[in-house]
Amino acid sequence: MKIDQENGNHRKWFSKATILAINLFLIFHIVAITCWCVPFNIPPFPQCRKLVRPYFLWAGLFQAWDMFAPTPWPSNSYVEATVIYKDGSRTTWPFPRMEQLSLTDRYFKERYRKFSEVIQIDENDTLWPDVARHIARLNSTPSNPAKTIILIRWYSVIIPRPDGSYYPEPWDRHVLLGYGVRPEDLQ
Amino acid sequence: MRLALRSLPKAWNRFFFAKQSPLPIALFRIAYGLLIIATLVLLRPDWLAWYGPHSWISLQTMQTVEPGTRINLFTVIPQTDGWINAFFWVFLGSAILLTVGLLTRLNSVIVFICLTSIHQRNLYITHGGDTFLRLAGFFLMFAPAGAALSLDRLLPIWRRRKKGAAEQDDGIQPQRPWAQRMIQIQLSLLYFVAFLTKVKSPLWLNGTALYYVYHLDSLRRFPVPAWLLGATTLKWAGWSAIALEFCLGVLIWVKSLRYYLLALGLLFHLSLEYCLNISLFQWDVLSAYILFIDPADIARAWNGIKLRLTGRRAWE
Numbered sequence: 001m002k003i004d005q006e007n008g009n010h011r012k013w014f015s016k017a018t019i020l021a022i023n024l025f026l027i028f029h030i031v032a033i034t035c036w037c038v039p040f041n042i043p044p045f046p047q048c049r050k051l052v053r054p055y056f057l058w059a060g061l062f063q064a065w066d067m068f069a070p071t072p073w074p075s076n077s078y079v080e081a082t083v084i085y086k087d088g089s090r091t092t093w094p095f096p097r098m099e100q101l102s103l104t105d106r107y108f109k110e111r112y113r114k115f116s117e118v119i120q121i122d123e124n125d126t127l128w129p130d131v132a133r134h135i136a137r138l139n140s141t142p143s144n145p146a147k148t149i150i151l152i153r154w155y156s157v158i159i160p161r162p163d164g165s166y167y168p169e170p171w172d173r174h175v176l177l178g179y180g181v182r183p184e185d186l187q
Numbered sequence: 188m189r190l191a192l193r194s195l196p197k198a199w200n201r202f203f204f205a206k207q208s209p210l211p212i213a214l215f216r217i218a219y220g221l222l223i224i225a226t227l228v229l230l231r232p233d234w235l236a237w238y239g240p241h242s243w244i245s246l247q248t249m250q251t252v253e254p255g256t257r258i259n260l261f262t263v264i265p266q267t268d269g270w271i272n273a274f275f276w277v278f279l280g281s282a283i284l285l286t287v288g289l290l291t292r293l294n295s296v297i298v299f300i301c302l303t304s305i306h307q308r309n310l311y312i313t314h315g316g317d318t319f320l321r322l323a324g325f326f327l328m329f330a331p332a333g334a335a336l337s338l339d340r341l342l343p344i345w346r347r348r349k350k351g352a353a354e355q356d357d358g359i360q361p362q363r364p365w366a367q368r369m370i371q372i373q374l375s376l377l378y379f380v381a382f383l384t385k386v387k388s389p390l391w392l393n394g395t396a397l398y399y400v401y402h403l404d405s406l407r408r409f410p411v412p413a414w415l416l417g418a419t420t421l422k423w424a425g426w427s428a429i430a431l432e433f434c435l436g437v438l439i440w441v442k443s444l445r446y447y448l449l450a451l452g453l454l455f456h457l458s459l460e461y462c463l464n465i466s467l468f469q470w471d472v473l474s475a476y477i478l479f480i481d482p483a484d485i486a487r488a489w490n491g492i493k494l495r496l497t498g499r500r501a502w503e
Contacts, residue, residue: 019204022365026203030372037380039387057255060303060321065380067315070388072399098464099404106408108229110466111312113405115243118311126252127244127311134236134243160398164418 032056037063076168077155079116079176081132083139084148093135119176120153132179140186151176203368206361208482209334210489213288215323215370216295216332218474220286222320223298225467227279230305234275237309240266244309258300259307277301288337295332299324316471319377323370323475330366335359367478374475379436385429394422401462408464431455439479449476 035048036056056062080094096105096112119127132149140146153174161167236242238261246261264270278301285294302321306313333339340359385391390399398421400406414420435452438444453476456469 022203026365026369029369033373033376037376039380039384054255057253058257059325060258060306061325063318063322065315065377066384067381068396068400069381069384069391071390072396073403074399076402076404078405097405099407103408106464107466108232110464111230111233111237113464114314115312116405124311126248130244130248134241137241158399158402160395160418162418164398164416164421166398166402 029061033061033063036061037065039066073117075155075157077120077153079120079151079153081135082150082152083135083146084150085144086147087144089144091139093139119151120155125177128177129179132177133181133185136179136181136185140181145183145186146181149177149179149181151179203365204363207364208359208486209331209362209364210336210359210482210485211478211480212327212330212332212362212364212367213335213337214485215367215474215477216288216291216327216330217286217336218477219320219323219327220282220298222467222471222474223282223302224279224286225470226317226320227275227282229466231275235268235271237312238274238305239268239271242309244311246308249308249310253307253310257307258303260300260304261308274301274304278305285332288333288339289342291333291337291339292328295324295328295330299328314465314468315377316465316468319373319471319475322373326366326369326373328366330370331362334362370475371478374472374478375436375439377436377472378432378439382429382432382436385432391425391429394418394425397421397425397428406463406465409461411462428455445479449479452476 032048032052032055035045036052038045078095078097080092082090083093084090095116096109098106098110098113101109118124119131128151132151135149135151136146153176154171155174156169156171158166159169230237246266250262260274261271264274278298281294281297281301284290285298299321302324306317306321385396388396390396398418401411401416401421415424431451434444434448439448453473456473459465460469
């Protein structure tokens with residue numbers, strides 16, 4: 001009888017502790033996630049973000065919901081690479097471009113659209129050597145390895161017109177990187 | 188004011204802890220699992236190009252650009268094609284088991300860890316839909332996602348029947364929905380933050396933002412009628428999108444408006460799916476709409492389907 005009562009008390013205590021732990025978990029995550037993603041830079045939001053940052057990065061809770069905002073991508077653009085081989089010949093290697101793919105292929109290659117957008121941004125220049133190395137590996141043969149990779153961004157600015165009509169602007173280009181391929185890059 | 192403060196804990200407890208049918212979270216688990224499987228199938232042809240030892244972005248560069256301790260199995264497993272491919276098959280197997288609800292809790296943990304790992308391994312190819320799946324996956328680990336529509340629930344029932352036990356099935360047991368609520372909150376935050384980001388943007392406020400979006404060649408999927416592309420129509424469409432994002436972020440919690448807003452949101456995402464080439468994004472977000480459906484309505488719809496099926500079988 002006494003043991004039953006003790007077990008009952010123990011279970012009640014455990015249930016209360018569980019609810020308390022869940023409540024703390026909920027309050028922490030609601031506050032932390034809200035502070036992380038709302039686009040306000042007034043106290044206490046930046047401080048809260050700084051505080052939870054290590055946990056959010058570790059657990060994968062970081063997030064941004066800025067779909068096409070604040071500014072949508074302002075130009076049509078793509079990246080291609082000029083590959084110069086050891087024998088002096090050259091070829092152009094284009095990233096998969098969604099507008100040139102079939103509907104099915106677009107589903108499979110959509111990640112290239114995102115990736116191509118990312119590497120066009122100058123702040124992501126740390127990624128360019130890796131991209132150049134990958135293109136060198138894709139385009140090399142043992143007899144004729146790639147010697148130089150030139151990453152080029154092509155763009156055509158979108159200019160809104162009052163009547164909503166659209167005329168494509170001429171294409172312009174911007175060299176992102178010239179990379180000298182080393183033998184170890186092709187391993 | 189004092190009265191409101193006094194009723195707050197009650198409302199909080201009712202919202203997070205009042206037991207309800209686990210049907211919505213179980214249905215969401217199935218949709219979530221299917222979306223993870225679809226994501227993996229679409230990634231498969233370029234799996235090694237994105238995550239392999241000779242990928243577009245090396246693990247070392249990724250760790251330099253995005254430093255810090257993170258859940259990332261790629262930092263632990265050997266960097267060989269064989270191991271990276273094995274990772275794919277484990278991830279896919281676990282996603283299938285999660286979908287059918289076998290060892291649901293364990294598989295929800297494995298799927299979350301694998302999903303977070305591929306995002307951390309290459310953050311530059313993920314879109315908002317991937318992020319939403321990762322966040323929903325985090326809270327799904329804590330949810331009673333296998334309490335209904337799962338092999339975890341059915342196997343013991345079948346075993347008992349096989350043994351000829353006379354005892355009746357207790358039916359689907361009500362569960363505390365706090366983890367489900369967190370996924371719902373996450374979805375409403377997604378819309379609300381998208382609304383806030385847009386109202387801070389001059390391009391969205393003056394109505395030209397959608398002009399840019401629609402004229403991006405890489406994003407366009409199917410042709411849209413010319414009359415929908417006029418300057419005035421695009422302006423109104425942009426403003427309507429902002430208004431709808433506000434409604435789905437805030438007013439979704441008003442019960443009497445919920446189904447109307449879900450219908451509008453469904454229409455909105457389907458039209459985006461038609462116009463824009465963003466693989467699976469719309470479906471990733473739409474999957475969480477299930478969580479806003481009243482469990483009684485899901486049960487009613489399920490019983491209707493069952494009745495129709497059994498009726499047809501009896502007739503045959």
